[in-house]
Amino acid sequence: MKYGYYDNDNREYVITRPDTPTPWLNYLGDGGFSGIISNTAGGLVFDRDPGNFRITRYNFNRIPYDRPGRYLYFKDMGSGAVWSPTWQPVQAELDSYSCRHGMGYTRISSEKDGIQSEITYFIPEGKQYEIWKGTVKNTSATVKNLKLFSYVEFSCYIAKYDIECDWPRYFFDCRRKGNAIIFNPSDDFIREKRLLSYIATDLPIEGHDCARIEFLGTCRDESNPIAVERGVCGNSDINGDNACGSFCCPVSLAPGEEKSFVFTIGNACDEEEIKEQVASASDYPLVHEQLEELKAAWRKNSRYLQVKTPDEQMNTMLNIWHPYQCRMTFNWSRFISFYERGLDRGWGYRDSMQDVLGVVHSAPDKVKERLRTLMGIQKSDGNARTLYFPGTGESMGGGRSDDHIWTVFSVCTYVKETGDYGFLEELIPFIDGGEGTVLQHLKLGLEFTKHHLGEHGVPLFLGSDWNDSLSKISWDKHKAESAFVFFQAAHAAYELIHLFEHLKDTENTQWAKQYYEWCRSVEPVLWDGKWYLRGFTDYGEKYGTDDDEYNKIFLNPQSWAVLSRLPSAEKGNSCFENVKQYLFCDLGVVSHAPASSGIDFQKKYFFGMKTGIRENGGLFFHASTWAIIAETLLGRNEDAYSLYHRELPTVRNDRADVCKVEPYIYSSSMVGPSHERYGSGECSWLSGTASWMFLAASQYILGFRPDYDGVIIDPCVPLEWDGFSYTRIYRGISCTVQSPKLPVENARAKKIIVDGETLDSNFLPYDTIRGKQSVEIVVVY
Amino acid sequence: MKYGYYDNDNREYVITRPDTPTPWLNYLGDGGFSGIISNTAGGLVFDRDPGNFRITRYNFNRIPYDRPGRYLYFKDMGSGAVWSPTWQPVQAELDSYSCRHGMGYTRISSEKDGIQSEITYFIPEGKQYEIWKGTVKNTSATVKNLKLFSYVEFSCYIAKYDIECDWPRYFFDCRRKGNAIIFNPSDDFIREKRLLSYIATDLPIEGHDCARIEFLGTCRDESNPIAVERGVCGNSDINGDNACGSFCCPVSLAPGEEKSFVFTIGNACDEEEIKEQVASASDYPLVHEQLEELKAAWRKNSRYLQVKTPDEQMNTMLNIWHPYQCRMTFNWSRFISFYERGLDRGWGYRDSMQDVLGVVHSAPDKVKERLRTLMGIQKSDGNARTLYFPGTGESMGGGRSDDHIWTVFSVCTYVKETGDYGFLEELIPFIDGGEGTVLQHLKLGLEFTKHHLGEHGVPLFLGSDWNDSLSKISWDKHKAESAFVFFQAAHAAYELIHLFEHLKDTENTQWAKQYYEWCRSVEPVLWDGKWYLRGFTDYGEKYGTDDDEYNKIFLNPQSWAVLSRLPSAEKGNSCFENVKQYLFCDLGVVSHAPASSGIDFQKKYFFGMKTGIRENGGLFFHASTWAIIAETLLGRNEDAYSLYHRELPTVRNDRADVCKVEPYIYSSSMVGPSHERYGSGECSWLSGTASWMFLAASQYILGFRPDYDGVIIDPCVPLEWDGFSYTRIYRGISCTVQSPKLPVENARAKKIIVDGETLDSNFLPYDTIRGKQSVEIVVVY
Incomplete structure (x- = not known):
């Protein structure tokens, strides 16, 4: 069952009924003043950091869900009818409804009883306010006397206090000043120069309630406010209690008449600034211009890769939604979504380190800044803290086995994309004192891993590796070992050999090669005969082995082994033949199988999460991305593409009632086939899936893979494709790649023709194109 | 406007309409398996500790409020009508409704469309389950085919995770086994032997939903479930998602027919235990007996003081509701109510130390145990940690200036009441190692205070004194000084002199006298000419002085000065004349005046809370109690009683629409006259008001004041009273005190007649009544 469709011309997803199985969200803003908004106008607004600067309230996982929000009520004073033009919260039946989630804006249109309305929600670039730009039109033959009521619920800025304590409301001050309702959560305990929040409108105001x-x-x-029922507000102010922002605005419309209006939510240092903001927000030509600028900015964001393949769903994702999700994930790490509650997560070190991979081609400056910030919470022993809070600069946690290794891929990918070698020598402080160059940060991370080995010589699992939900494996003796971290470190060493060789840094090249050789010496201990183990338990037992009935084979060790280039082609293919046999399913690939249920140290059952859910046998898409990349490295074109295609969000548009989550972005996971809710999506929007899947698709399937001194052109596509093309902007040069249909299955590029000139290999040297505006590349198989 | 009345014969408060201005709550259980329930069946269930062992969910301060709860839906399959017999959550209009909050139980009765129902909610003493004992009767002339649906929403036991994180639901398991729906939140991270929760019923079950x-x-x-609308449940189980407990139970009733049923919510170690519990809960004679036992236990709880005064409202409170509130406050400290969210507060050291005062006469063994526990989180330097968590035994915080001093009053009051002198020599560990006798704990607390003095020789404010909301006063230089703590320490020293003299402990008597003499030497520095200062600010400036325009006079320093007996009668009366002039209002007495607004260190404005609210100029009843006691000590009978009477919860029954909170128990505060919401109650149920107001009423107004070797009989009543009597159980002896009308205003007892024998003073020596069942005492003025 469908709830909407893709309007690719307008770069929008159009939701055609309001009662989606879960709220289908969009993000407004770009990391500063921002918000999330559902298809029925639920959601919240915050400034930079939803934990410390939350402006409006939102009730996560509570009934009624997706409340409150940015609400409007229409009351027809003639008939007495009341409805919300966004369906929620009144839920009165509408004569028509549509919600268009676009890039950085959402537009909800509806009609009821001869009243048509359209409201566009967006945050102009760099501004401290959100605009609800509306029109309301009388399509009937009689005069309509309406009253419009607004409603938002203000939050104590420090969301934790607001949720956990009763007292913050005693500090609230909220009252109307002219056409604005101004909320002050108290400067008694909130350190914020933009202390005032507000909602304002340019409509005539008859009354208000705070x-x-x-x-x-x-x-x-919210579904039946007494003020709306009465048709008048009570003009209440707040002096120490729960606060809302409601205006009552009379609107009279002659037959055919249309009126425009604006509501604004923002924050500011003082009332003067509020006045300026509200004046700007009510300047219709300016607002129109800002919305066009916003669209243009997002168009630019996806211009870095535009593809034309025979797979229309792939095109829709890569040209529109996937880069958008990458950017939002980069902005918010795992901090705030319908599932993440904006309290304690901030930016995760490993999360954000991977998120940069999805925007490194489109926003390299932001990536560089993020890399600096994150490396700044690495300790001088190489290990990194777990969390960073962008609003306050605080960090916490540490002691995981994988965090610090991710830095290698991020930094290398950044340098390959930009050629910014200077960054490698930049000094960055350690959180516990002292400083080191970027290169030193990378090496210290790998050294940390080598200094924390278990009894089989494999890196210790420590507090957690990539899979937190497996952490129980090391809770007893803290001796568990992780194949994931081992292969991750080996892959990192492989990357560094390549980097140091390119830098002609003999000493470091030797260091990296020694590290990799050590890895080569350890690899056999993890080979289970047909695939790689997941590691060893606290008691030194093999984990992820064919000997066991449950948890036999895990996806990640197979993928990362191939990424590390340690296994022979034979071993690699054996791994993936077994992945195909045990882990593939019609919707994608599961984390491991057969998944066990419950904790039982004797039986090596270490997952408390229900079987088939998330990292316990679910389709965990973040892990799928590495499998896709591994398949491309193994030359298994068909499997790589088939897995990629099966997991595209777009393919589930027709069964949204089962999948439940948004069909225009990746969710973090989907319930696996061992569970009765197979196919139900979980935790959409913020996921490591975004960045790595973008890499998998653009660098490994479409095969545009920047390297230090040029680009490897190496598509890995299925035989069924009748050729394809794409344009990728690389270091400012518009590179158009064209490919014919493959001559045979699993064919790979042998040569490329660049602006008509045939090169010897599929490597495009940067020196040959430097300074050009654009190049045309044709792939030869 | 009224919402109910007191049914004193049944020891119940009867709520006659469901839409009370706030949910009016009752507590079920007595500190073990427990719950809170509103007059429309909202609320939650937990075991011992609502932070770590929460069983059902409840949404604090979120809209719709007071959701979810223990819900039933009735669907008339003939007419299709749907309603809740407790009004919420459906809110369908009922033909009749009443809610009777009794002692440890709540009964909600209603009728609609010829269906009468009555549901009694209670937790049998010492049991791990709550019972909903219901009847449903057909009062119409036709057969009624009903379906009853239940609904509770299960919580992750660790409430913080449940509220702050999305992942706990991935661990939930919930499925029907026979007549029970069993919920397992996962033993993966929850340390609890009673891991299984359940809801069960003895009705025939047609279907269920988890x-x-x-x-x-x-x-x-919850107001319009699809299952109820359809008239059938979907038989869903839960394997990693949000879980509820819903049964669909068909009930057919002939005209006039009545059926009984039971629903049970509990927790247990295994399914076997669940079966046993459900069987007991469905044993109607046993359930009836348990309810009667419960009522008897609560009757016994208030038998320790039964009063007959001309003030009927006072009688209602002291004979029924006030001791009940004292016990619930003792059980829950400030942990869980409609306002306290059951997360981070546990038992506050100072809160619980004071709560024991309200139950020391009725539950001395529990008090002794609590005193041990609390002194066990005192440090060896005398300072106490701030919070203790009963579910886990953990404690945290510390560094306040008042915590450790409260111990003196609690221990002395316990020993005076019980004569348990042995307790004083009991060894109790310090939280940071070592141990000391109870007496050493007391002395170390006072020594700590004397070792932390400011530049005027007055105790430092430190992290906080009694008034947390004034803490800003010491945030800059940490040099602020507190008159409250000074007089509190002086009063404690005064108490200890008395104790040590009684113990004939010369050395300690000398120590206490020296301490008190030091206090005497400091007292003048705090005298402002007409009253006592509140202390000195961080910058050494006087605070609470007539020199200032705002925050001139604070109530607490005046009360505690009088309690300390340091001031002359002249000074004491001057204080209270000014209290009368500046702080009295028609509803009681405010914390200080004129209250300032906002933080301004220059102007000595240190309150961020809104003016007129709570400790910033509100009626903070906890502080009122000490004023009442001080008035009695000053011989100001009329003012003492008048203030006491004005603040009785019962007097606001007629204006419950303004007061909003429950009229049968004290709220923590009421909005003060400087605020537009003057008279609105805040934060009802859990408050230090309960215990101290009980002392003020029983020991100081009615004047039954246990001392070390007997009882001081010293009523302080108004001239208008035509005499009064009460019975107080003291060390097992039923003491009946009778008093004639006062001969003149402010008269106080000169002598007493004990069983016909006139004594020389108003002191009743314990030796003269020891071993008696009862004594009759007549007061002579």
């Missing part, structure tokens, strides 16, 4: 209880009424909720 | 989304439906909430 008191939540006065607007809603006793024993009522 | 999946919240299946029962409620997409975009629906």
Whole structure:
């Protein structure tokens, strides 16, 4: 069952009914003043950091869900009818409804009883306010006297206090000043120069309510406010209680007449700044211009890769939604979504380190800044802290086995994309004192891993490796070992050999080669005969072995082994033949199988999460991306593409009732075939899937893979494709790649023709194209 | 406007309409398996500790409020009508409704469309389950085919995870086994032997739902579940998602027919134990007996003081509700109510130390145990940690200036009440190692205070004194000084002199006298000419002085000065004349005046809370109690009683629409006259008001004041009273005190007649009544 369709011309997804199985969200803003908005206008607004600067409230995982939001109520004073033009929260049946989630904006249109309305929500670039730009039109033959009511619920900026304590409301001040309702959560304990929040409108105002209880009424909720029922607000102010922002605005419309209006939510240092913001937000030509600028900025963001393949769903994702999700994930790490509650997560070190991979081609400056920040919470022993809070600069945690290794891929990918070798010598402090060059940070991370080995010589699992939900494996003796981390470190060493060789740094090349040789010496201990183990348990037992009934084979060790280039082609193919046999399913690939249920140290059952869910036998898409890359490295074109295609969000548009989550972006996972809810998506929007899947698709399937001194052109596509092309902007040069249909299955590029000149290999040297505006590349198989 | 009345014969408060201005709550259970329940069946269930062992969910301060709860839906399959017999969550209009909050139980009765129902909610003493004992009766002339649906929403036991994180639901398991729906939140991370929760019923079961989304439906909430609308459940189980407990039970009733049923919510170690519990809970005679036992236990709890005064409202409070509130406050400190969210507060050291005062006469063994536990988190330097968590035994915090001093009053009051002198020599460990006798704990607390003095020789404010909301006063230089702590310490020293003299402990008596003499030497520095200062700010400036325009006079320093007996009668009366002038209002007494608004160190404005709210100029009842006691010590009978009477919860029954909170228990505060919401109650149920107001009423107004070797009989009542009497159980002896009308205003007892024998003073020596069952005491003025 469908709930909407892709309008690719307008770069929008159009939701055609309001009762989606879960709220289908969009993000507004680009990391500064920002918000999330659902297809029925639920969601919240915050500034930079939803934990410390949350402006409006949102109730996560509570019933009724997706409440509150940016609400409007229409009351027809003639008939007495009340509805919300966004369906929620009144849920009155509408004569028509559509929600268009676009790039950085959402537009909800509806009609009821001869009243048509359209409201566009967006945050102009670099501004501290969100605009609801609306029109309301009388399509009937009689005069319509309406009243419009707004409703938002203000939050204590420090969301944790607001959720866990009763007292913050005693500090709230909220009152109307002219056409703005101004909220002050108290400067008694909130350190914020933009202390004032507000909602304002350019409509004529008949009354207002700042008191939540006065607007809603006793024993009522957002679906049936007493003020709307009465048709008048109570003009209440707040002086130490729960606060809302409600205006009552009379609007009279002659037959056919249309009126425009604006509501604004923002934050500011003082009332003067509020006035300026509200004036700007009510300047219709300016607002129009800002919305066009916003669209243009997002168009530019996806211009770095535009593809034309025979796979229309792939095109839709790569040309529109995938880069958008990459950017939002880069902005918010795992901090705030419908599932992540914007409290304690901030930016995860390993999360954000991987998120940069998805925007390194489109926003290299932001990536460089993020790399600096993250490496700044690495310790001088090489290990990194786990979390960083962008609003306050605080960090916490540490002691995981994988965090510090991710830095290698991120830094190498950044340098390959940009050629910014100077960055490698930049000094970056350690969180516990002292400083080191970027290169030193990378090496210290790998050294840390080599200094924390278990009894089989494999890196210790420590507090956690990539899979937190497996952490129980090391809770008893702290001796568990991780094949994931081992192959991750080997792959990192492989990357560094390549980097140091390119830098002609003999000493470091030798260091990296020695490291890799050590890895080569350890590899056999992890070979289970047909695939690689997941590691060893706290008691030294093999884990992820054919000997066991459950948890026999894990996906990640196979993928990362291939990425590390340690295994022979034979071993690699054996791994993936077994992945295909044990882990593939019609919707993608599961994390491991057969998944066990419950904790039992004797039986080597270490997952408390239910079987088939997330990292316990679910389709965990982040892990799928490495499998796809591994398949391309093994020359298994068909399997690589088939897996990629099966997991495209677009392919589940027709069964959204089962998948439940948004079909225009990747969710973090999908419930696996061992579970009765097979196919149900979980935790959409913020996921490491975004960046790595973008790499898998662009660098490994379409095969545009920047390297230090040029680009490897190495598509890995299926035989069924009748050729394809794409344009990739690389170091400012527009590179158009064209490929014919493959001559045979699994064919790979042998040569390329660049602007008509045939090269000897599939490597495009940067020196040959430097300074050009564009180049045309044809792939020869 | 009224919402109910007191049914004193049944020891119940009867709520006659469901839409009370706030949810009016009752507590079920007595500190073990427990719950809170509102007048429309909202609330939650937990075991011992609502932070670590929360069983059902409850949404604090979120809209719709007071959701979810222990819900039932009735569907008349003939007419299709749907309603909740407790009004919420459906809110369908009922033909009749009443909620009777009794002692440890709540009964909600209603009728609609010829269906009468009555449901009694209670937790049998010492049991791990809550019972909903119901009847449903057909009062119409036709057969009624009903379906009853239940609904509770299960919580991850660790409430913080449940509220802050999305992942706990991935661990949930919930499925029906016979007549029970069993919920397992996962033993992966929850340390609890009673890991299984359940809901069960003895009704015939047609279907069930364990999946919240299946029962409620997409975009629906508790008010309109899809399952109820359809009239059938979906038989869903839960294997990693939000879980609920819903049964669908068909009930057919002939005209006039009545059926009984039971629902049970509990927790248990295994399914066997669940079966046993459910069997007991469905044993109707046993359930009836348990309810009667429960009522008897609560009757016994208030038998320790039964009063007959001309003030009927005072009688209602002291004979029924006030001791009940004292016990619930003792059980829950400030941990869980409609306002306290059961997360981070546990038992506060100072809170619980004071809570024991309200139950020391009725539950001395529990008090002794609590005193041990609390002194066990005192450090060897005398300072106490701030919080203790009963579920886990963990403690945290410390560094406040008042915590450790409260111990003196609690221990002295316990020993005076019980004569248990042995307790004083009991060894109790310090949280940081070592141990000391109870007496050493007390002395170390006072020594700590004397070792932390500011530049005026007055104790430092430190992290906080009693008034946390004034803590800003010491945030800059940490040099602020507290008159509150000074007089509190002086009062404690005064108490200890008395104790040590009684113990004939010369050395310690000398120590206490020296301490008190030091206090005497410091007292003048705090005298402002007409009253006592509140202390000195961080910059050494006087605070709470007539020199200032705002925050001139604070209530607490005046009360505690009088309690300390340091001031002359002249000074004491001057203080309270000014209290009367500046702080009295028609509803009681405010914390200080004129209250300032906002933080301004220059102007000595240190309150961020809104003016008129709580400790910033509100009626903070905890502080009122000490004023009442001080007035009695000053011989100001009329003012003492008048203040006491004005603040009785019962006096606000007629204006419950303004007061909003429950009129049968004290709220922590009421909004003060400087605020537009003057008279609105805040934070009801858990408050230091309970215990101290009980002392003020029983020991100081009615004047039954146990001392080390007997009882001081010293009523302080108004001239208007035509005499009064009460019975107080003291060390097992039933003491009946009778008093005639006062001969003149402010008269105080000169002598007492004990069983016909006139004594020389108003002191009743314990030796003269030891071994008696009862004594009759007549007061002579």
